[in-house]
Amino acid sequence: MNSDDDYYSDNDYDGSVGSDDESGSEDDYGFDLTTVEEDGTRRPPYTVLSEEDILSEQREAIDGVVSVLSVDTSTATTLLRFFKWSVSRLHDDWFQDEARVRAKVGLPPSSSNEGVAKASTTCQICFDEYAPDKLRSASCGHFFCQECWQGYLKTGINDGPGCLSMRCPLPDCNSLVPETLIEELVEADELAKYKRFHLRSYVEDNHKVKWCPAPGCCFAVELKSAVPAANEPLDIGCKCGTSFCWSCDQEAHRPVDCETVKKWVLKNSAESENMNWILANSKPCPKCKRPIEKNQGCMHMTCTPPCRFEFCWLCLAPWSEHGERTGGFYSCNRYDANKNAGEYDETEKRRENARNSLERYMHYYERWAAHEKARVKAQEDLKEMSDDKLKRLSECQSTPVSQLKFVTDAWTQIVECRRVIKWTYGYGFYAELSQDRRNFFEFMQGEAELSLDNLHRAAELELAPFLSLDTTPTSSPVPAGLAASPSTASYATSPAGSVSSLYGTTAAFDDFRSKLTGLTAITKHFFDTLVCQLEKGLDSSDNTQVIEAMVRSKTSEKWKI
């Protein structure tokens, strides 16, 4: 099996990688799903295949075998399916002992001429006598009439994918029914079904290809590198928008390993009954105690007037404490800090409960679930953005849609990051870390979380005013020439005192553009660091450097967080 992997990847790399690489770097948001090869180039370790792609890959593989083995297409197809589409294994076995492969697969010996009947014979199914031209055999000399063959093949095809290796109807005859016979005799409906099973075999039999697990998705994914070891996560981003893990088919969860994810998901389902009432969808405002349901993505909450209290959804502390001045802005993810805070009325009770595993679990579950909810919302927002809002934004800002890619980039980044940050809570719950490593981990997690919240807030709230101008009748369409100067027309007709009219200036939009782009970049950087460090096992030797680098990149940014 191992040697197979090697061959396989070698073959693939030689030809097709250059073009993959270019398209890969073009939309290089998300984090780093690429692998770095020895020569230093980066490429995604897989390709997403549509049905047409699968067909063309199948055809390519078959054509290759036809020319290398000098066999006909029907034989090549049969051989490839038998060897589960592994060209290298087929070549190995074939050139070692062709006769053995033929016998094993059920192909006639290369010199065989048993396909054509020489004299009239009785069909062994209907017991009628037929002239030679009405009889067919699977190249083994057991002749049956066309009509009986049709019935046999039809029944086989309707029985399921087993029809891809139908044998001669005579019991104990191992001869495989050739593709050519099926194509000659089977009716259009059944042939279509057969072709469908043939297509599926490329995905379902091939250990380097699998279907995207999303319901209704028709794409398949083909690995270009070796199949990862069990429990080793490999995130796959399907063209349908689903991210899943190659190894366990769960939602993508890199950098956390499959085993941890499995345990975590199981635990969540087991404890979900408890969680349901403890973590109902609302929390009381920490100040006015009115219940609040969080229906927007970011963690910065503002209670409705007259309260207007701003707080962090996770730790319920005032948002003002989540700034650089206090240095405590990531305290919302610091479980230990909370536990030791000791400044609440129920300090004693808290200490006692801290030892309680349920509370510990709740801490992680709550954050995991909150990020999941934010992720789902962000995904919806991203879809809405690409479907509809982007066009509106383009009209309001007189900017072509192609120039607004930074908005969808930001949202894509948000969705990806919500997913990663979510899984770091599953990791945090199970990981057995030294205090140093835990501090390091939580520092990176906190930084990543904070930059993500900033990005999410900017994408959600600060974008909105740029979309609202289209309510004023004269603002659109604005000729491109006029849009360069402050849009006087829309300014004049806007309702007096409307703040939103300020956004009609391109300067404000340019500001927003560079802010969002900057936030996207820094968030990506922080998450790359987090993922990379977790995968390296939080090696504490380069802690300080990583931390310094993160702080530096943060302060050098124009849009400070």
Added chain:
Amino acid sequence: MAANSQLPRRIIKETQRLLSEPAPGISASPSEDNLRYFNVMILGPTQSPYEGGVYKLELFLPEEYPMAAPKVRFLTKIYHPNIDKLGRICLDILKDKWSPALQIRTVLLSIQALLSAPNPDDPLAEDIAKQWKEDEAKAVATAKEWTRQYAQG
């Protein structure tokens, strides 16, 4: 009778051969009102616990026959790990190993062979198979007793 008038040649030929050259220990004759329905009798093979028994079975050829297997069932009660109390038979050629090149004759010969060689590793009647594996002598004795009680006279 309308269905019988369109009986495929294959079924007619098989029936003729079953009647003119019956296999040893096996008889099969079509029902008068439905030529796809056969009354079958199999003699318990010698040197098996079923020796001396006469087993009645019913055999039905479905519309798809011979593309689909015939349906066969024991009518006589029998103590056998691959035959359940409703008389249903666990035999590969009656399921996924069916081939249109097999015939009524071959099916009945296979059933006769199954009586000579019970296969408790692939059971249909779990309790009997368990008994067969734990204490074969006792199982064989029970099978003989059932033969005497249900398959004779």
